[in-house]
Amino acid sequence: MSKETRMAEEVKLLKTWSSPFGLRIVWALKLKGIEYESIDEDLSNKSPLLLHSNPIYKKIPVLIHNGKPISESVVILEYIDQTWTQNPILPQHPFEKARQRFWAKFNDNKLIPSVWSVFVNEGKEKEEALLENLKLVEEELKGKRFFGGDKIGLVDLVFGWLANLMGVFEEVTGLKLIDDRFPLLSAWILEFSEIPIIKDNWPSHDKLVVKYRALHQKFHPLK
Numbered sequence: 684m685s686k687e688t689r690m691a692e693e694v695k696l697l698k699t700w701s702s703p704f705g706l707r708i709v710w711a712l713k714l715k716g717i718e719y720e721s722i723d724e725d726l727s728n729k730s731p732l733l734l735h736s737n738p739i740y741k742k743i744p745v746l747i748h749n750g751k752p753i754s755e756s757v758v759i760l761e762y763i764d765q766t767w768t769q770n771p772i773l774p775q776h777p778f779e780k781a782r783q784r785f786w787a788k789f790n791d792n793k794l795i796p797s798v799w800s801v802f803v804n805e806g807k808e809k810e811e812a813l814l815e816n817l818k819l820v821e822e823e824l825k826g827k828r829f830f831g832g833d834k835i836g837l838v839d840l841v842f843g844w845l846a847n848l849m850g851v852f853e854e855v856t857g858l859k860l861i862d863d864r865f866p867l868l869s870a871w872i873l874e875f876s877e878i879p880i881i882k883d884n885w886p887s888h889d890k891l892v893v894k895y896r897a898l899h900q901k902f903h904p905l906k
């Protein structure tokens with residue numbers, strides 16, 4: 684894409700300050716060096732722009748590129764990678780690409796719901812299910828520095844919430860989940876968290892603790 688075309692581009696991101704789905708898009712845009720306007724939504728009073736841009740799900744994040752809205756965070760990540768090809772986050776090979784998509788789906792369809800289930804319900808059975816999922820993630824890291832290989836890729840951005848939110852979750856629930864049972868995942872969290880575009884762009888730990896503590900109390904009023 685020529686420089687002139689890029690200068691005429693308009694990129695807007697609808698997100699919230701705390702959403703892990705929005706954060707993965709922020710990281711991808713920063714990684715690619717794309718300038719954009721960030722618009723924080725109040726999900727209890729969704730803006731006409733959000734309702735118009737994502738009429739089916741009415742969820743953030745939404746990327747609006749030159750007036751065209753794209754929703755669903757993994758779809759947005761792929762769109763970003765294909766539109767701005769510098770610093771690729773997906774591999775070229777179809778098999779490797781399919782694997783990245785597989786793990787992104789695993790994160791959204793299995794891992795996040797299992798963490799949420801422990802947060803909301805607690806109980807040994809739910810905790811075991813979550814630990815099983817974490818074991819699978821640990822396996823996937825064998826022989827690799829990042830989920831994307833030597834460099835961070837789409838799956839690192841998708842799993843990035845583990846580095847950012849898992850500590851908050853542990854602090855609020857009092858459950859220690861990522862410990863020496865998961866040495867590769869623990870090392871990945873440390874390394875991922877040290878990458879400047881990652882650590883310079885995530886929400887404050889203390890602010891997240893306040894938000895999730897209030898939410899936890901809603902689900903467990905007697906604690």
Ligand SMILES: N[C@@H](CCC(=O)N[C@@H](CS)C(=O)NCC(=O)O)C(=O)O
Pocket residue numbers: 702703704726741742743744754755756757791
């Ligand atoms: N599958 C969606 C999930 C996004 C999502 O759950 N967004 C939440 C905020 S974290 C949202 O907008 N919720 C508003 C609602 O459900 O009304 C994605 O990957 O973009």
